[in-house]
Amino acid sequence: MIKDEERSMNATVRRASMADYLAPGARSMKPSGIRRFFDLAAGRKDIITLGVGEPDFVTPWHVREACVYALEMGKTQYTSNAGMPELREEIGNYLYNQFDVAYDPAQEILVTVGGSEAIDLALRALITPGDEILVPEPCYISYSPITSLSGGVPVGIETFAEDHFKLKAESLKAAITPRSKVLIVCYPSNPTGGIMTYEDWLPIAKVIEENDLIVISDEIYAELTYGTKHVSLASMPGMKDRTILVSGFSKAFAMTGWRMGYACAHPELISAMLKIHQYTIMCAPIMGQVAALEALRNGKDEKDRMVEAYNQRRRLIVHGFREIGLECHEPQGAFYAFPSIKSTGLSSEQFSTRLLNEANVAAVPGDVFGMGGEGHLRCSYATSVNQLTEAIERIGRFVDKLKAE
Amino acid sequence: MSELKMKILELLKEDARRTAELIATMLDVTAAEVKQAIAEMEQDHVIVKYATVANWSKVDDEKVTALIEVQITPERGRGFEGIAERIYLYPEVKSVYLMSGAYDLLVEVEGKNLKEVASFVSNRLSPIDAVLSTKTFFILKKYKQDGIIFEEHEVDQRLPISP
Ligand SMILES: Cc1ncc(COP(=O)(O)O)c(C=O)c1O
Numbered sequence: 001m002i003k004d005e006e007r008s009m010n011a012t013v014r015r016a017s018m019a020d021y022l023a024p025g026a027r028s029m030k031p032s033g034i035r036r037f038f039d040l041a042a043g044r045k046d047i048i049t050l051g052v053g054e055p056d057f058v059t060p061w062h063v064r065e066a067c068v069y070a071l072e073m074g075k076t077q078y079t080s081n082a083g084m085p086e087l088r089e090e091i092g093n094y095l096y097n098q099f100d101v102a103y104d105p106a107q108e109i110l111v112t113v114g115g116s117e118a119i120d121l122a123l124r125a126l127i128t129p130g131d132e133i134l135v136p137e138p139c140y141i142s143y144s145p146i147t148s149l150s151g152g153v154p155v156g157i158e159t160f161a162e163d164h165f166k167l168k169a170e171s172l173k174a175a176i177t178p179r180s181k182v183l184i185v186c187y188p189s190n191p192t193g194g195i196m197t198y199e200d201w202l203p204i205a206k207v208i209e210e211n212d213l214i215v216i217s218d219e220i221y222a223e224l225t226y227g228t229k230h231v232s233l234a235s236m237p238g239m240k241d242r243t244i245l246v247s248g249f250s251k252a253f254a255m256t257g258w259r260m261g262y263a264c265a266h267p268e269l270i271s272a273m274l275k276i277h278q279y280t281i282m283c284a285p286i287m288g289q290v291a292a293l294e295a296l297r298n299g300k301d302e303k304d305r306m307v308e309a310y311n312q313r314r315r316l317i318v319h320g321f322r323e324i325g326l327e328c329h330e331p332q333g334a335f336y337a338f339p340s341i342k343s344t345g346l347s348s349e350q351f352s353t354r355l356l357n358e359a360n361v362a363a364v365p366g367d368v369f370g371m372g373g374e375g376h377l378r379c380s381y382a383t384s385v386n387q388l389t390e391a392i393e394r395i396g397r398f399v400d401k402l403k404a405e
Numbered sequence: 406m407s408e409l410k411m412k413i414l415e416l417l418k419e420d421a422r423r424t425a426e427l428i429a430t431m432l433d434v435t436a437a438e439v440k441q442a443i444a445e446m447e448q449d450h451v452i453v454k455y456a457t458v459a460n461w462s463k464v465d466d467e468k469v470t471a472l473i474e475v476q477i478t479p480e481r482g483r484g485f486e487g488i489a490e491r492i493y494l495y496p497e498v499k500s501v502y503l504m505s506g507a508y509d510l511l512v513e514v515e516g517k518n519l520k521e522v523a524s525f526v527s528n529r530l531s532p533i534d535a536v537l538s539t540k541t542f543f544i545l546k547k548y549k550q551d552g553i554i555f556e557e558h559e560v561d562q563r564l565p566i567s568p
Contacts, residue, residue: 034566034567034568037566038567041565041566042565042566047565049561049566051565051567052566052567053567053568054563056563141568142568190568312432315430315432315433319430385420385427385431
């Protein structure tokens with residue numbers, strides 16, 4: 001055993017501090033706002049949390065069981081880099097049947113470690129340092145940081161509650177410069193629950209074409225829509241070759257921990273992404289692929305059951321917020337409500353922190369999701385009806401207390 | 406039955422204490438419609454009763470439950486009905502099903518202890534003229550009943566905040 005003094009005498013760090021070793025991108029990256037709030041909420045007892053961005057269901061048993069069985073049969077190897085051929089085949093069929101987009105499983109589909117990896121691969125494959133990447137906000141927290149990490153410059157486009165957080169052609173146009181290259185869209189949206197219809201997409205598609213943009217379309221919540229069917233941007237006229245469709249199994253099939261996702265795009269884009277994927281990851285884990293295959297083949301009933309449950313809770317939470325007197329646009333997808341707390345005069349950060357401390361309810365402050373998020377709260381309704389009703393009651397009492405101050 | 410009634414039934418099956426107002430919000434209809442539908446279902450005996458699913462093994466004076474396979478000779482004209490009725494009217498009988506297969510009736514009997522159930526079988530059930538044979542199986546542990554898993558606790562293993 002080396003004593004501490006000896007250890008420091010032996011140390012050969014020549015730079016002033018460890019941070020000096022870090023790449024500029026890693027050094028300047030801020031910890032996520034969600035993480036910040038997570039630390040605040042962690043360790044508290046008896047909190048009701050509306051802060052969770054994942055299903056409250058456990059992966060359906062038949063999916064887990066298929067994986068267990070495969071393990072028993074000794075399925076523990078690498079698969080082909082792009083993913084098991086039969087899984088890619090099934091993804092192709094699924095997208096065609098559900099969302100009207102046809103991809104060739106052999107050349108246009110890549111199985112990834114979560115939708116997360118697919119987004120990262122797409123950005124790494126596309127960005128030349130200095131390129132501007134357009135991101136409608138409020139949006140999923142990862143887009144801007146991983147854009148920066150690849151050397152791109154994230155450019156936010158604000159969307160508004162009164163437009164149901166839809167991307168508007170005028171705002172998109174206004175944000176475009178000669179350096180704009182990629183647009184990242186995510187509908188149904190985390191954190192707003194906003195969706196885009198065929199009519200909403202039409203003018204957007206036109207701007208995309210006119211300005212020769214490539215789109216990363218994060219459709220991970222595609223199955224979770226209420227009353228309307230999801231319209232994939234890739235299914236819009238002229239859009240397929242300009243779109244990298246990113247999706248996965250985390251949300252619709254309650255499979256967050258399996259880390260299974262995929263990307264679909266033009267063969268040249270997929271082959272570039274595949275190269276990065278094969279050198280960094282090799283392939284997605286076979287256990288996850290086996291489970292994903294089972295989910296696609298036999299998961300429809302369970303998925304429908306979960307969607308129905310989310311829908312019921314969605315109505316409950318939206319109704320609840322409005323009763324309390326908080327404005328809340330009607331989310332039509334994903335499992336988040338994004339009520340406004342502007343009427344209380346508090347900032348998102350102040351409101352969330354006090355709500356946590358004084359009412360024991362955790363919800364994520366809207367400002368962490370970028371422009372337009374301030375004054376809002378992201379509340380996940382992927383939680384039981386009892387918890388939701390209790391949360392609404394607590395928030396109601398808290399808001400009353402604020403009024404009395 | 407209407408789709409609305411079906412959905413109301415499912416929500417009540419999960420939790421019978423849900424109010425009409427709560428159900429109405431969840432299904433996007435008015436509370437009056439829910440109340441009306443529930444009243445109709447009660448009237449039509451679709452909803453027979455609101456009960457509590459208890460895990461009796463957690464209660465001190467534990468009960469003993471047995472499933473009894475009963476073979477009987479059907480009665481002329483009435484088939485199994487008369488004997489089934491004779492059996493289900495005993496308060497210790499919790500359920501009676503007419504079965505296909507090797508025996509005719511499956512009878513669920515509950516008693517304070519083993520002796521009580523055994524005495525029911527030998528003093529009440531077996532002496533019935535039409536009863537040819539009985540086979541008694543005691544339930545040792547209930548894992549799942551009516552779709553409800555008994556040992557399942559609602560532990561949320563998710564992080565309190567996540568993306
Ligand atoms: C919009 C969005 N995209 C991607 C992801 C990542 O999903 P995965 O688990 O497939 O990596 C999430 C997860 O919260 C998300 O909300």
